[in-house]
Amino acid sequence: MRTGASIGRSLGPKLWDDFFKGSRLACARLITLVENFPESVPEIRDKLIPRQKGAIRVGITGPPGVGKSTVTAALARRAVKAGHTVGIIAVDPTSPFTGGAFLGDRVRMQSLIGDPHIFIRSMASRDGHGGLSPSTPYVADVFDAFGMDRIFIETVGVGQAELDVLTCADLIVLVLQPATGDIIQALKAGIIEAADLLLINKSDLSGTESLLESFRFLFEISARPKAIAAPPVLTASALHNKGLDEVYKEVEQLIHGHVESGRIREKKRLRLEGEMKSSVLQDLWGRFSALTNAPEEMRTAAEDLLKNGRSPYPFIRNLCARITMEIRDERTNRKDHG
Amino acid sequence: MRTGASIGRSLGPKLWDDFFKGSRLACARLITLVENFPESVPEIRDKLIPRQKGAIRVGITGPPGVGKSTVTAALARRAVKAGHTVGIIAVDPTSPFTGGAFLGDRVRMQSLIGDPHIFIRSMASRDGHGGLSPSTPYVADVFDAFGMDRIFIETVGVGQAELDVLTCADLIVLVLQPATGDIIQALKAGIIEAADLLLINKSDLSGTESLLESFRFLFEISARPKAIAAPPVLTASALHNKGLDEVYKEVEQLIHGHVESGRIREKKRLRLEGEMKSSVLQDLWGRFSALTNAPEEMRTAAEDLLKNGRSPYPFIRNLCARITMEIRDERTNRKDHG
Numbered sequence: 001m002r003t004g005a006s007i008g009r010s011l012g013p014k015l016w017d018d019f020f021k022g023s024r025l026a027c028a029r030l031i032t033l034v035e036n037f038p039e040s041v042p043e044i045r046d047k048l049i050p051r052q053k054g055a056i057r058v059g060i061t062g063p064p065g066v067g068k069s070t071v072t073a074a075l076a077r078r079a080v081k082a083g084h085t086v087g088i089i090a091v092d093p094t095s096p097f098t099g100g101a102f103l104g105d106r107v108r109m110q111s112l113i114g115d116p117h118i119f120i121r122s123m124a125s126r127d128g129h130g131g132l133s134p135s136t137p138y139v140a141d142v143f144d145a146f147g148m149d150r151i152f153i154e155t156v157g158v159g160q161a162e163l164d165v166l167t168c169a170d171l172i173v174l175v176l177q178p179a180t181g182d183i184i185q186a187l188k189a190g191i192i193e194a195a196d197l198l199l200i201n202k203s204d205l206s207g208t209e210s211l212l213e214s215f216r217f218l219f220e221i222s223a224r225p226k227a228i229a230a231p232p233v234l235t236a237s238a239l240h241n242k243g244l245d246e247v248y249k250e251v252e253q254l255i256h257g258h259v260e261s262g263r264i265r266e267k268k269r270l271r272l273e274g275e276m277k278s279s280v281l282q283d284l285w286g287r288f289s290a291l292t293n294a295p296e297e298m299r300t301a302a303e304d305l306l307k308n309g310r311s312p313y314p315f316i317r318n319l320c321a322r323i324t325m326e327i328r329d330e331r332t333n334r335k336d337h338g
Numbered sequence: 339m340r341t342g343a344s345i346g347r348s349l350g351p352k353l354w355d356d357f358f359k360g361s362r363l364a365c366a367r368l369i370t371l372v373e374n375f376p377e378s379v380p381e382i383r384d385k386l387i388p389r390q391k392g393a394i395r396v397g398i399t400g401p402p403g404v405g406k407s408t409v410t411a412a413l414a415r416r417a418v419k420a421g422h423t424v425g426i427i428a429v430d431p432t433s434p435f436t437g438g439a440f441l442g443d444r445v446r447m448q449s450l451i452g453d454p455h456i457f458i459r460s461m462a463s464r465d466g467h468g469g470l471s472p473s474t475p476y477v478a479d480v481f482d483a484f485g486m487d488r489i490f491i492e493t494v495g496v497g498q499a500e501l502d503v504l505t506c507a508d509l510i511v512l513v514l515q516p517a518t519g520d521i522i523q524a525l526k527a528g529i530i531e532a533a534d535l536l537l538i539n540k541s542d543l544s545g546t547e548s549l550l551e552s553f554r555f556l557f558e559i560s561a562r563p564k565a566i567a568a569p570p571v572l573t574a575s576a577l578h579n580k581g582l583d584e585v586y587k588e589v590e591q592l593i594h595g596h597v598e599s600g601r602i603r604e605k606k607r608l609r610l611e612g613e614m615k616s617s618v619l620q621d622l623w624g625r626f627s628a629l630t631n632a633p634e635e636m637r638t639a640a641e642d643l644l645k646n647g648r649s650p651y652p653f654i655r656n657l658c659a660r661i662t663m664e665i666r667d668e669r670t671n672r673k674d675h676g
Contacts, residue, residue, distance in 0.1 A: 046649040265644065272640040276654055280632070281619050283658045288622070302610040306603065311384040316614055320621045 011040065016047060019146065024119065027146045031121055034138045041138055048145040055087070055144040056255050056264070057151045059169030066177040067201040070238035071247070072154045073112055078248040079150045080117045087143030087151040088112075088120040089136060119143060137168040137271070167271060170264045171254055173197045178207030195231050196254055199247060203235035288323045349378065354385060357484065362457065365484045369459055372476045379476050386483040393425070393482040394593050394602070397507030398492045404515040405539040408576035409585070410492045411450055416586040417488045418455045425481030425489040426450075426458040427474060457481060475506040475609070505609060508602045509592055511535045516545030533569050534592055537585055541573035626661045 010033060018026035033040055060072050069090070076086045112118050121143075123133050140151050153169055174195035192198070200211055215233050232250055236243030258264045289295055301315045348371060356364035371378055398410050407428070414424045450456050459481075461471050478489050491507055512533035530536070538549055553571050570588055574581030596602045627633055639653045 042649075042651045046651055049649040050647050052647060268644055269637075269640045272644065272650060273636050276636045276640065276650055276657070277623075279650075279654045280658055280661070281623055283654070284622055284626070284661065285615075285619055287658075287662075294618070298611050298614045299607075302607045302614065305387075306606055306610065309388050309390060311380075311387040312610060312614055312617075313380045313384055316617045316621070319614070319618055323618070323622065324625075 027119065027142065030142050031139050034142060035135050045138065045141055048141050051145040053149065055149045055151050056171065057140050057153060057169045058251065059172045060152055060154045060175060061172065062175035066175045067238050068154050068175050071175055071199065071201060072152050074238050074244040075248050075251060076112060076118055076152060080115060084150045085148045086118045087148035089139055089153045090122045091133065091136060091155045119148065170267055171196045173199055175199045175201050177202040178205045178211045197250060198231055198233040200235045201238055204237045204240060208235055292323050294319060365457065365480060368480050369477050372480060373473045383476065383479055386479050389483040391487065393487045393489050395478050395489045395491060395507045396589065397510045398490055398513060399510065400513035404513045405576050406492050406513050409513055409537065409539060410490050412576050412582040413586050413589060414450060414456055414490060418453060422488045423486045424456045425486035426456065427477055427491045428460045429474060429493040457486065508605055509534045511537055513537045513539050515540040516543045516549045535588060536569055536571040538573045539576055542575045542578060546573055630661050632657060
């Protein structure tokens with residue numbers, strides 16, 4: 001893979017040396033490269049992956065305003081106390097980590113920011129659609145190779161955004177709060193079925209009991225595969241520092257259980273296979289569309305088909321056949337001229 | 339494209355004959371085939387597309403509970419009155435069209451169900467993730483070829499689901515209601531930027547003025563491209579039948595404007611190009627992965643790479659190269675044996 005000259009310079013042996021010696025500045029630089037130069041990701045990951053120790057990636061997700069950042073901060077503090085080093089990736093645009101929230105929240109985060117065992121990275125949601133930036137899993141790779149063994153990924157929304165988290169997290173914590181309709185949306189989005197732990201935050205508010213009751217009812221009627229037990233439901237008040245010890249303990253127990261059962265390894269394998277498939281497809285498309293000038297052809301064909309009210313399938317079949325032939329001809333030509 | 343024997347029988351000349359003669363039963367059957375047998379879609383669309391007259395597809399979207407179905411019904415009634423024939427596709431699982439809502443709502447829909455100028459189809463959200471079923475645009479194709487010239491697609495959620503609508507609708511109406519935080523979520527999901535019309539329903543509730551004020555502020559600071567004007571913001575109370583005439587008029591004016599400016603044609607072209615690309619990729623992947631036994635290989639490689647902490651890129655590059663070679667060899671072999 002080629003990388004631009006400026007990236008080549010930044011990615012010199014000095015950066016790697018500093019990074020593996022534990023320089024936080026080098027870590028931050030590497031993350032910036034991963035975020036801004038997708039074409040440098042393979043080169044970077046070639047170096048990172050052999051140094052990774054299999055950090056556990058915990059997705060913290062839920063609707064805006066339920067206190068995900070406070071929960072994340074509380075879990076991070078407890079993890080550090082237990083001897084872990086922690087990476088936090090905040091994709092939520094309203095997160096105090098990303099500077100989008102009230103001053104009070106941001107002040108509460110200050111203690112974390114100074115902690116040498118915690119590394120916080122705020123990420124823009126690049127596509128502007130609330131989803132995770134495509135580089136999120138690679139930022140987690142950087143943290144992993146840097147030596148973090150617990151990586152918290154905080155993301156917002158109820159819907160597809162959480163499903164993005166699912167594909168890059170080993171464990172999902174869904175945070176809700178009482179007396180909102182969010183449970184309905186989370187249900188629709190398929191998040192509750194995927195969550196490993198349900199946390200009702202702000203349990204000092206009224207409505208907690210009835211939300212707990214809804215969950216009990218839900219799991220009775222749930223379409224969850226029998227092999228997967230209903231997830232634990234805990235209550236906490238992160239703001240008043242109540243119940244968080246239990247939440248942290250439960251998270252660590254779940255991690256332990258899923259490591260033992262091989263479930264986390266299975267998730268990592270499926271992620272890797274998905275990555276392979278999309279890389280191969282992207283590569284094939286890049287080469288074949290260059291050979292056949294496909295993008296321009298598709299544009300012309302689309303205009304023509306729309307104008308004349310014709311079906312796209314004959315064109316699609318023809319394009320597929322020609323792509324195959326072009327590859328063959330490319331080889332023949334090379335033989336002839338080589 | 340092959341289709342199963344049973345589909346082959348269902349898709350006989352009689353069905354097509356009935357369909358083009360205007361049989362609602364044949365239309366319903368065709369939709370069922372499109373929904374349940376994706377492999378029959380190309381054969382069906384080959385017949386549909388030449389008969390399509392370019393129906394306008396209007397996406398009605400917004401959070402649960404804002405009254406999207408009532409708005410949809412109101413617009414449908416007015417469209418019929420103005421001489422249009424209307425197709426309604428309801429993907430929202432809580433929609434009264436799909437039977438998921440309160441009895442009162444469903445009763446209000448009864449008048450529509452009996453109308454010969456309106457065809458309603460409820461669709462399950464197949465993946466269970468709140469998104470549109472992948473067959474939604476093809477159901478719209480059936481309606482279009484059946485002679486509907488206004489197709490309303492009602493979908494729920496604030497987030498990725500609406501973005502799905504964007505890709506299959508010519509015009510987007512975003513429905514919100516006062517005094518909820520939905521505007522924040524819609525903003526994050528990038529929906530407001532994509533909406534052609536913003537409708538504040540339930541305008542009899544308090545908070546309407548401040549929501550209008552938020553929109554005004556929003557459009558002042560908006561990152562919307564300069565070429566695209568801020569969308570009109572209307573208020574209505576669908577339940578009390580207030581303001582809907584204005585909404586319908588505005589929708590028709592927008593349709594007229596976007597047809598004139600070529601924007602709708604541009605959207606249709608981009609959709610078609612996207613469809614071509616993903617069809618080609620799917621076809622290539624199907625054939626190449628069969629040639630190289632790629633899925634099994636990827637699984638073994640993923641296990642191996644994870645165990646030994648190695649980067650996937652050498653494997654990916656190797657697989658891409660071998661896929662190309664296999665295609666070439668396939669041709670050589672055919673020449674040798676043919």
